[in-house]
Amino acid sequence: MTFIDFEFGIFLLLGVLLFYLCPVKHRWKILLLISLVFYAIAGVKYLPFIFVTSLSVWLGGRKMGQRLDRLEQELLRDNPDRKEKKARKEAAKKDCKKVMLGILVLNLAVLCVVKFTKFFIGPINHLLAVMGGSESFTAADIIVPLGISYYTFSALSYLLDVYWKRVSYEKNYFRFLLYLIYFPHILQGPIEHYGMLGQELKKELRFDYDRVCKGMQLMLYGYFKKLVIADRINTFITTAYGAYDSTAGSILLLAMFLDVVYIYADFSGCMDIARGVSQIFGVQIALNFDHPFSSRSITEFWRRWHMTMGGWFREYVYTPLSTSELVKNINKATRNKMPAQISRSLTTIIPVFVTWVLTGLWHGTGKTYVAWGLYYSVMIFLSVCFGEMLHDLTVRCHVKTETESYHLFQMIRTTCIFAGGRLLTRPGSLSLSWAILKRTIFHFSPTALFGKALFLQGLGKKELLVAAVCILIFGAVSIVQQRMSVRDLIARQNLPVRWGIYIASVVAVVILGVYGAGYDASAFVYMAY
Secondary structure (H helix, E strand, O other): OOOOOHHHHHHHHHHHHHHHHOOHHHHHHHHHHHHHHHHHHHOHHHHHHHHHHHHHHHHHHHHHHHHHHHHHHHHHHHOOOHHHHHHHHHHHHHHHHHHHHHHHHHHHHHHHHHHHHHHHHHHHHHHHHHOOOOOOOOHHHOOOOOOHHHHHHHHHHHHHHHHOOOOOOOOOHHHHHHHHHOHHHOOOOOOOOHHHHHHHOOOOOOOOHHHHHHHHHHHHHHHHHHHHHHHHHHHHHHHHHHOHHHOOHHHHHHHHHHHHHHHHHHHHHHHHHHHHHHHHOOOOOOOOOOOHHHOOOHHHHHHHOOHHHHHHHHHHHHHHHHOOHHHHHHHHHHOOOOOHHHHHHHHHHHHHHHHHHHHHHHHOOOHHHHHHHHHHHHHHHHHHHHHHHHHHHHHHOOOOOOOHHHHHHHHHHHHHHHHHHHHHHOOOOHHHHHHHHHHHHHOOOHHHHHOHHHHHOOOOHHHHHHHHHHHHHHHHHHHHHOOOOHHHHHHOOOHHHHHHHHHHHHHHHHHHOOOOOOOOOOOOHHHHO
16 A cells, blocks of 8 residues: 555545544554554555564664663762773773674665565575475565665664664654654654654654645645646657667667656655654654755755655765775875875765665665665765865856856756766666767757657647646745745635635645556555665
């Protein structure tokens, strides 16, 4: 069951009624029950995975927290000298590190087995044959729990935050389980920190009419982006890429940029639905997108796109690596032997490379995602190391960098870089990506954009017109959102105007949404990660 299944509407309605009929002090328990039911509907067989993760991380956090509490009590009681105090702290940290590493390895091992087993199907079948087995192992035999990448990273962030003493350990297992399995963010994130969502879920969750209305508005806008825009243009992209060898390069180029709109509308649409549902229950979850295509550079883009994922890798991978002994030693060894720029570049490329390769593997398995990670590691490295040099060059050339036209150029450049990254993964293989790129360059044929070939990509004239108008509305709303709250703007209007907007939005989703034969309501693009 996903957010766009009809059953989800019934599930949500029943859940909201049960939630608000329950006394305030017990509402968190109802949220836990709703979340467990939601996850069980996806598959009861997935529940053991979430229990292994939650219980192991909670026990690990509890053990570390109790060890640190004991240390504080001992220091207060014994009042040791400075040297003894330091020794006791180091001993406690060493004990906590053993616990942290053990739980960390366990949960990362489960994640890796689930995500990478499909690459070892051949060797596994060979081993079964050698052992005399008659059955063969297939990809269908691999259990891939719903949202495992998201809840594993949320769990590990809690574990590391307790180890680094950023948060206090949670004493109540069921409170921790709710943080991990809270159903609005289990499908596609955001990847939440316990210090944020865990505390949100501890607040008194009271009914607020204005907040519930705004949550429903946000959900409606999410459905508009997903059903009306993303699923409509996805047909065009799939058809164009599927017949790339007979499709004009200009149409393939259009498909590449429509793919950028597709993934943004799809993923941000899911986030809007998730945040809207959570607002109805009185819980604020993290913002995952902040108008990324307004970014002036690719580094800024990744601070605005999938913000919780980027923040996770920056906080728990990039920063520890960039401040590690390895990087410090490399910097020390090269500082006096090489030019300063080259020395800085060497100490930058290691954490950037490792972080982005791991980010690629988090998104998906296979060569395409390794290539995707390498692609962005190069782009980020060039941006970090040569950004100042490029700025100095523009100053020397008397380019006015604060003008709207230059900002527009930077936005287009960023979008093109992102489209290049999508081309590596969307077709499904690097050879296919290369073939599409070659076809785009050497068989461009701009006139195809104005002929019948444009309407042979799965969408007729009316469908393309609807898509174009809706994309323009999407863009206009994004521009307004950067200046003010659209929901507050609507709330200030007179009653007939407000309800006119609501009714028009519902009608647009119901009538213009993509449904029918062949439609896969579960196909949120990021659910696979």
